[in-house]
Amino acid sequence: MMRIKAMVSAIVMASVLFTTAWINVVHASTPYEAYNYNYWEEAVASPAAFVPSRTVGGSDLGIEPFLEPNDMVIAPSGNIYVADTGNKRIVVIRPDWSLDRIIDSVEGIGAFGTVSGLYVDEDETLYIADSGLGKLIVLNKDGSVKLIIDNPQSDIIAAGFKFTPTKVAVDDAKRMYVVASGVFEGIMQFDTDGEFLGYIGTNEVKRDYYEIIWRLFSTKEQRSQMVLFIPTEFSNLDIDHKGFVYATNIDLNSPTPIKRLNPSGEDVLKRFGYFHVKGDIRFRASVGPSIFIDIKYLGDGIYSALDSNQGRIFTYDAEGNLLFIYGMHANQNGTFKTPVAVEYDGVNQLVLDRAKANIHVFKPTMFGELVLEASRLHYNGYSEEAVPVWQQVLDLNSNYDIAYIGIGRSLVMSKRNEEAIFYFKQGMERDQYSVAYKRYRREEMKEQFGTIMTTIVIAAVMIIGLMIWRKVRSKRQGRTATYSAGRDQAL
Template structure:
């Protein structure tokens, strides 16, 4: 029954995809192939979740070409900040991507100072601008008007080496003003500074991925041989972002890491949920023999969703709060919407922005019907409004009848409504064995409870019949023995 329904939905999806082309957001064909992974870890075609809308370059803004841009951030007011590192300036746009102003430095004690190869920036709720001024070994904090607030210089601490070089690359800030800095050559974790700029320690540490063959060989090697071997050291973080609860999302640069994405609580423990079919690490199968994903940036989207940027295939992977891969978009190329050397990802309203250092521009992507519906349904599920999410999941299935997460979402809604039998079919279609087991146990308990009286009556009647049968057998045997005794 469930498989028959799925076949009809596949046919309906094909018709719906043709109709979807009439929608402006999906009218132009994508310059890349969109796909997702099923429960068998197979890459299967998928409707486009995001399509390129436009690109923004320095020449288009009338300020000269960007040069090696390194980061982009959107403030709570909607202003877009582009860190044009090669030109040592910050370009600020409004929500309509029109130029507001250019910030090429700041005044300190009466003299003009500039940035030197800055690597990252962040804008907090009060429009304070935090700049990782890499070449000058400092973090510069400016107010909304570009006036100097304070500077965080190289920290001094007993836990730091005497020859430590402070080279901040990326940063993020929580709601109380704590600054989290990803620094070059730091393997102990993300550097944490309090609201006054004092270094207070590290947050999170990447696990060492040991090569046990080399480890055993090391045990039997000479001192000279061991000196030439690769050291087992943790990898560096590549980027960080923070959610409204103060949890830090971080990516590391090791493409072979088992945990390339982390969600760190205040204690530095990784609490990222990984309940999907496969690990949260970008591509599951290496496409075109290019190797595993190298995740270089992460953006928290809200409602439990987050996107990561892959520098291997130049793609964006988006996950929900439980670790399910929602959709993938982007790719390599020279067309509008494809990327050459992506370095940062950001969100502006319902648009997603990817900064491309290779092309020196900012690419603006807008959601299609499919992407919009998925985002809405996931948000409702995260907020506990599963019943309201059902009709949106049904719209998703019209566009992609093979979208397992939609079946799972509908199944969870039915489970909350105690429609356990109906939920079983949807969990089977979504290949969610764990949820199917829960629904089956509840359905079995429901059946037992509903028919308990019948089962009890039948059981008592069966016991009574067995007793009568046993008495009858004994009585018959006794009569037979008495009859045989009378003959003798």
């Protein structure tokens, strides 16, 4: 008996030690606290979707360390282009993290000024937004100059306008979308020849109506001291496979810090989640809300936005559901000081840190892989195939509401409304719950219609028969009573 107790104690102790070691390993690989928000907008713990894998700087490539890098882009070939702004160069890195080449000058221009934005298209054409030189430089794959835009002309551009491009993106039709400093009309659009086409996606300003009324009764001197209703600037942009522009702005009070602009410049971003697509829902007043400075489209409706305020990456699906959050400001490996760009190589996410002068590489965990896979399946119409994947997500995180909702939607499409009701209730999806409940109630009515109608008919026949029987009985009783009364009188 004593031997059995000793063996049990040893097994329990080993399990405790193993669990503790495993927890320590997980925490060691995730220096930040992973979390998400539930229906009540409460921050709840969540498994990490991405964990630090490695960091890469200039010295790791055998060159001079990066100095204040400002942007990064991954080409379709897998090459990584880094705007090493402080060193006035562009560093090209191969997918195996070896140095490919360094671009430090342009024929006919010379050295770079301040490279602040990069983009590479399918042809490996490189687009460089040089805010220092005030030029948008387009280079062919071999490094030769294809196009330079430095003084756009148009009737809608104000006289004396100084072109200062900061970010650039290009669609499949080779139209160039440029975020320029000091431009409040929207994102500048150019054709393949560099001709200015116009602005798209002007940021609307939320007006203070008290101030509007005050302006009506204020003096000229008072009005001159008031803040003007000037739209805010965009901070960054990316293009999806349909040619829609994902853009971020830096307005702290904006209800739409992320937009998805169609060719007409209208914001068509879906916001069907529990809360607005704006990063952190709750934050300390001393810290402030999320400030997005970069955005990356991951494909299949999924996109990640980089919050420079707290050093976090927020990833959303096509319907505006917040999938996961990771990252923070700190000094450990895998944390940031001044993050400026986020990229995606198809598997890993890369974050460029200006202050640390390196690239942080994050690899997905099993939880992150499953969430992305299920979201992609749902986006592409394979909701039924997504169900077992969502089930695996729930095995890792039973509080992941989006998984319940995803399973519920698939069940509704399969006309399994009774089961869908349970999952929508677990995921606090009220609208979909109502739809499933109405459909379930309609199905039950159809299924039981014959029984119900038969019951009603039988009940009606029985009631009518009872009424007839009572009437006949009443008449018989009346005749009996009359006969008895007459006989009594005769006697």
